[in-house]
Amino acid sequence: MTTLQHTPTAELPPGGGPVLWLDVSFRQRAHPPHQLVHRIVFTEFSRPQRRGIVNGTRTQVSSRAPVVLGPPLLGAGYVDGNGCCGESAHTRALLTIDGRRYLAQRYAIDWNRLDRHGRSFVGDPAKNEDYLIPGDPVIAVASGVVIATRNDLPENTPPHSIPNLTVQNAFGNDVIEALGGGRYAGYGHLQPGSVAVHVGERVHRGQFLGRVGNTGSSGGPHLHFQLTDGPNVLASNGEPYVLRTSNQPARLSDSTMPPAR
Structure with a gap:
């Protein structure tokens, strides 16, 4: 307690x-x-x-059984940060909004990419361009309809988050997709100017949505992905899901990781 x-x-x-x-x-x-x-x-x-x-x-x-989704990123070397279950920055991210409590990030994942030495960056950790993941394509995990986007927030300088953090800018540049059945996929912290879809557009699984960045409540480049029961990325509750992928999972014992949020 x-x-x-x-x-x-x-x-x-x-x-x-x-x-x-x-x-x-x-x-x-x-x-x-x-x-x-x-x-x-x-x-x-x-x-x-x-x-x-x-x-x-x-x-x-x-x-209700967890929905089966495709991966939001393609390729090798991606690592699940702050994922379900147990204690993490996501599973304990309880927020009170308009008098009600929500846990939108219960099953959220901060996706990062490591090289074969377990490093997420090579060079200066204060430079976004020295990380491995920035600019990687983000793709739709399922077919659905885009209901919200943001594309204008500037990149943060690691390890600092956005100044004057609010509920409106916490998710950074993003794409929110309605999957049907009361489920909503959120892709957050995208690069400014990279969002390639618009509100009302019907997208298919695997379609390019934008590129991994470091915007909003983020201290380092990564993709924040979550599935919720409502369209608001914070004033909703997390939904479980299963990723359908051919990649073989491995447990990470140690690495050099940025301060994701």
């Missing part, structure tokens, strides 16, 4: 509100429950000998 500022705690101050992070896994053929109920047992500071019990409301468990 943590505070809203992500500080671990087992104590609640008066008027305080914590976040309880649970990562529940099941065997492949196991049957998850249809509902979850949180039962909280607590003691009062003034009367530690007494216990209180609160039963939370019932939460429905989604039975």
Whole structure:
């Protein structure tokens, strides 16, 4: 359990509100429950000998299978940063917007590219052009309709993010694609001037959308990809997905990586 500022705690101050992070896994053929109920047992500071019990409301468990998508990048050497699951900058990126809490980045991935020595850049880490991934083509993970784009934000200088960060510029230059079925794909931090599609355009899987950059809330060149249940890249919740690719996965033990966000 943590505070809203992500500080671990087992104590609640008066008027305080914590976040309880649970990562529940099941065997492949196991049957998850249809509902979850949180039962909280607590003691009062003034009367530690007494216990209180609160039963939370019932939460429905989604039975919808993850959608199968194509990769947003083609080629070798790409690495999944801050991906599902466990604790990461994405899985803990809980935001309160207009009085509601959202976790749009629950299944988001920061894609980067490494050379055979495990390096994401060669040269000056403060220069975007010395990284391996800038300019790499970003492609559609599925067929859909473009519902939003941005193409005018300048590149950041690593390791610094955009000045005057807001919810409107956090995703940087981007493409938002409606896939149908209440799912929306977001491709973020693209290079300025590289977005090649327009709002209302129907795109097909594998179509060129733009190029990897370092714009918005980003401290180094990378592609931020996420799937959500709403068109707003922050005021929505993350959806699970499976990537269909012929690449063989490998676990990275150490590398030289930029400060992605």
